[in-house]
Amino acid sequence: MRRFQNSIWVYGDYRNYFQNRVTLQLLARAVELAPEIDADVCAVIFGHSVDDFVGEYIAHGAQKVYVIDHPDLKTYSSETHAALLTHLSRRFSPEIILIGATDFGRELAPRVAKRLGTGLTADCIRLSIDDNGLLIQTAPAFGGNLLAKTVTPACRPQMATVRPGTFQELPHNDDAVGDIIPVTMPEDLPVPRARLMRSERIPKRAQRLEDAQVVVCGGRGMGSKTKFKKLFELARLLGGEVGATRPVVYSNWIAHDALVGQAGKHVHPQVLFSFGVSGAIQHTAAIADADLIVAINKNPEAPMMKMADTAIVADANQVCSSLIRELKRRIRE
Amino acid sequence: MRYHFVVCMKQVPMVSELPWDSRSGRLRRDLADGMMNPACKHALEAAIQLKDRHGARITVLTMGPVMAEEILREALAMGADSGILLTDPKMAGADTMVTSFTLARAITRECPDFDLVLCGCHTSDSETAQVGPQLAEELNVAGVAYVEKLDLQHHTVRLEREADDFLETIEMDLPGVVTIATQRYTPRYASLGGLQEAFDRDSITVIDAQGLGLTPEQIGRNASPTRILDVYSPAAQKENIVMRGSAKKVVEDLLDQFGDQIAAAIGKDLKPNG
Numbered sequence: 001m002r003r004f005q006n007s008i009w010v011y012g013d014y015r016n017y018f019q020n021r022v023t024l025q026l027l028a029r030a031v032e033l034a035p036e037i038d039a040d041v042c043a044v045i046f047g048h049s050v051d052d053f054v055g056e057y058i059a060h061g062a063q064k065v066y067v068i069d070h071p072d073l074k075t076y077s078s079e080t081h082a083a084l085l086t087h088l089s090r091r092f093s094p095e096i097i098l099i100g101a102t103d104f105g106r107e108l109a110p111r112v113a114k115r116l117g118t119g120l121t122a123d124c125i126r127l128s129i130d131d132n133g134l135l136i137q138t139a140p141a142f143g144g145n146l147l148a149k150t151v152t153p154a155c156r157p158q159m160a161t162v163r164p165g166t167f168q169e170l171p172h173n174d175d176a177v178g179d180i181i182p183v184t185m186p187e188d189l190p191v192p193r194a195r196l197m198r199s200e201r202i203p204k205r206a207q208r209l210e211d212a213q214v215v216v217c218g219g220r221g222m223g224s225k226t227k228f229k230k231l232f233e234l235a236r237l238l239g240g241e242v243g244a245t246r247p248v249v250y251s252n253w254i255a256h257d258a259l260v261g262q263a264g265k266h267v268h269p270q271v272l273f274s275f276g277v278s279g280a281i282q283h284t285a286a287i288a289d290a291d292l293i294v295a296i297n298k299n300p301e302a303p304m305m306k307m308a309d310t311a312i313v314a315d316a317n318q319v320c321s322s323l324i325r326e327l328k329r330r331i332r333e
Numbered sequence: 334m335r336y337h338f339v340v341c342m343k344q345v346p347m348v349s350e351l352p353w354d355s356r357s358g359r360l361r362r363d364l365a366d367g368m369m370n371p372a373c374k375h376a377l378e379a380a381i382q383l384k385d386r387h388g389a390r391i392t393v394l395t396m397g398p399v400m401a402e403e404i405l406r407e408a409l410a411m412g413a414d415s416g417i418l419l420t421d422p423k424m425a426g427a428d429t430m431v432t433s434f435t436l437a438r439a440i441t442r443e444c445p446d447f448d449l450v451l452c453g454c455h456t457s458d459s460e461t462a463q464v465g466p467q468l469a470e471e472l473n474v475a476g477v478a479y480v481e482k483l484d485l486q487h488h489t490v491r492l493e494r495e496a497d498d499f500l501e502t503i504e505m506d507l508p509g510v511v512t513i514a515t516q517r518y519t520p521r522y523a524s525l526g527g528l529q530e531a532f533d534r535d536s537i538t539v540i541d542a543q544g545l546g547l548t549p550e551q552i553g554r555n556a557s558p559t560r561i562l563d564v565y566s567p568a569a570q571k572e573n574i575v576m577r578g579s580a581k582k583v584v585e586d587l588l589d590q591f592g593d594q595i596a597a598a599i600g601k602d603l604k605p606n607g
Contacts (some may be wrong), residue, residue, distance in 0.1 A: 016497055078466075079475075107478040110463035114430065114470040118380035119558035128522075136562070141459050148564045155558040192510065193475030194492075198502040202495065213598050270598035271591075289472050292594055294587065300575065309589065312576045312583045322580040325436035326588060332602040 006037055009094040009157070010062070011085065012045030013105055015076050024169035026162055027061040029127055030098060031170065036129040039095055040064055044078045048074045049309060058178035061170050065178060066092070070185040078104060079192040081117030082111035087186050089116055094157045096135050098127075101161040109161045119152035120159040124175065125166050125317075128221050135160065145281075145288050207241060208256065215242030215269040217260055218248060219304075221276020221316045222298055227254040230320050230323025231275060237298045245283050261286050273323075276316035296320075336389035336448045338380045339440055341468070342373035342408065344401040345458040359426060365382065365400035369404040372453025374411075374520040376513040379483060380451050381412040381521070387485055390414050392444055396424055396435055410531035412521035417443055421541040426554030433467035435510070435552055438545050440507065450510040454479050475509035481516050502551070 008030040013023050019125040023043070030041045039175045042064040043057040052107055054065045089097065089112070097112070099105040101123045113120035125147075126138035131139045134151045135158040141148050209215065216235045227249065243260035244253065260267055262282040268289035275296050277283065284307055287293065295308035296316045305311040312319060344367040366394070377432055380391050381536070393408040395401050396419040405416030419439055427435060440447060450472070457461035469476025482493040492503045492511065523531070549555060574590070576583045584607060588595070596603045 015499075020497070021593070064557075103479055105495075106462055107466055110429065111467040111470050111476070112460075113463075114433065114467040117430075117558070119428065119430065120461075120463060121559065122463055139460075141564070142457070146564050146566055149562040150559050151562055152559050194477050194503050194505040196501060197491075197504050200500045202498050202500050213600075238595075239601075240599070272593055292591065292598075294591070296583075306573065307575065310574045310576060310587065312587065314580055314583050318580040319583060322584045323587075326581075326584045327603075330588065330592075330604045330606075331599075332604060 004332050006039035007042050007064075007092070007094045008034055008037075008039045008056075008096040008098065009089075010041070010043050011097065011099040012050075012053060012057060012065075013100045013102055014045065014047065014050065014233045015102075015104060016152050017053065017056075020100070020102060020164070020165040021059065021169055022102060022105075024060040024161070025164065025167040026100060027057060028170045028312055028320050029162075029167040030096075031061040033096075033129055034136075035128065037095060039057045039132045039333065042066060042094070044085065044088055046073050046081055046125070047076075048072075054180055056172075058180075058267045059172045059174060061176070064168070064181055066181045066183055068183050068185055072189075072270070075196050077192050077194075077196060078108045078111065079194060080189065081108055082115065082187055086115040088183060089157060097159045099159070099161045101163045105161050109159060111263065113159050114156075116157065117158075118155035118157060118159060119150075120149045120161070121152075122161050124160045124162045125160065134158070136285070140174065140289065142285065150297065152246070180251050194312045196204070209241045209243055209260070210265045210267055211270050212241040212267065213270045214238040214273075215260070215271075215287075215290070216240055216273045216275070217243040217277055218253075218275045218316075219245040219277030220247045221278070222253075222320070223246075223276070223317050225251070227317045227320075228253045230317070230324065234273070234324050234327075237324060237331065238271075241272075243278070245277055274304055275320055277304045278302045278309065336383070337446050338389050338391045339379045339444050339447045339450045339537060340380050340391060340393045340413065341436055341450060341452045341464070342377065342393055342395050342404055342536065343370045343453075343456050344368065344397050344404045344456075344492040345370045345456055348502060353381050361535070367400060367403065368519065369407055370453055370456045370458075372455055372457075372513065372515050373404075374453070374474060375506070375515050375518045376453045377408055377411060377413065378518040378520040379480075379513050380449075382518065383449075383485060389448075392417060392559060394439060394444075396427070396432065396439075397417065402539075405537055406531045407523050407528065409464075409534060409536060410491060410527035411521060414536065416537040417426065418537060418539045419541075419545070420539060421543075421552075423549045423555075424553045426557065427552060428557035428559045429461050429463035429467055430558055431556045433464050433471050434556075435547070436464070437468055439467075439473035439540065441541070442545060448507050450508075452510065452512045454512040454514045462512070464497075465510060469510035471510075472510065475505045475507075476511070477503055477505055477509070479513045479514045480511045481514050483511065488521070514544060 043062040044066040121137035272290035295311040391413040452465040484491040
């Protein structure tokens, strides 16, 4: 009989829940990976009065939830959470710990990895298990121009932060049952050397190009400043934002803050339309993170067309007009 | 009181110059031109502004190949006082865990009186954003990432940052480590004269592994818990769908094939064609 049951842990990052879904997304992926290494799927959560979140984690795939619930944990502190996650990991020895790549998660994870003396891969966009049962962690580098596959062969746990939105959460299952394991707060918890004095939610601002889920990028291939303006109508229909290449910005077809490139904005939308863009590397480096790239260009050999998921060989301006017409007809409000 | 700041920096390949093997999708990193990582420049600018206000000594520290000395010279031209280059073939291939260990060793040996370590919030090449927080752990001091504004107050520093839709004000004990975000602290230019003078100055210390009292087992690829299996270009491997025809036809083809994905992104339903 085995002494330890393997387990995959997902760190419960609940600040900003309901918008922040990354913990549920990671639970869904953990549920898929778990059978390959014969593991349990567990969530861990630190805070005060967090029962609602515990219920959510079970309803979304956690078989066990380790909970440290204490009034001192009311404020989110990466120093404290690092101490607690390290403490739990030493006690229960998980095989894998997954953490959402929120700002908080990306500050927390490296501290925990350091304390545990193990490896960590940042901002993964793919996770899989290889034939030896190792977690293959795929993460972008060079602004998404390259992907690197990394493993942690010998040290445990294997740790990764994972970009929000990478995986789909499972549907809420009211009938799911899970074990809730309360853990007492360790007594020797150090006093944080960095103390949160004030925390305000940033008022919702106008959508920013770099946060948009749909980006419509235009290059000189749109033909003229007047024709370029059509992209705004298309972006409005799609609820997206307009970005531009350097030549377009230099021609004053659009303001400089719309520049998408190494020296401008980096975007990571779900869908990126690229109209009449040739694809200099300074530009493509800043868009490579898009999930779906649709490029329209008369020249099928343009670098932009090579990196697109769908390359439409046609006049950018005509396709833009046609797409506007067709979307107006098809979008159900 | 006169502070001692240590700014950690990295030389990264210039992305526009990446020598690319387009067939294999691999990067010939050995051939790339180097530059100071942009976020590290912001960290240096933050340190210089604090120095101007409070008086301080700034040491810049990097680990890398011999040519990484260039970015230390550039930092001197911008306003740093001295530089330390950690270079040794045995240090190559270090992951963030071992990099932070090696940097911490240099700081405790060469700058034991440091008050604040400033790092860029991430590098443009590997983009892990892990070395700063791990350095704080390794030095066993306070650490805060993604800092937008710093205000020194004797033995503490008041920090502002944006994290996950929250604007946070944090009081951090000194000594400590911060990583600087790239919204504020726009770096100054190093003047040509300043650069020339910086290359003549005798203020860079070069240290190898032995000089840090480290054995080959403690550093570089050997000691790193992670292994990179493969680095590849997603573009080179992409299954590329090509559509041709009239504007009307290609738009119909596009919405037939990708309508669901586009609908999901815009959060609205799309009626099927017809």
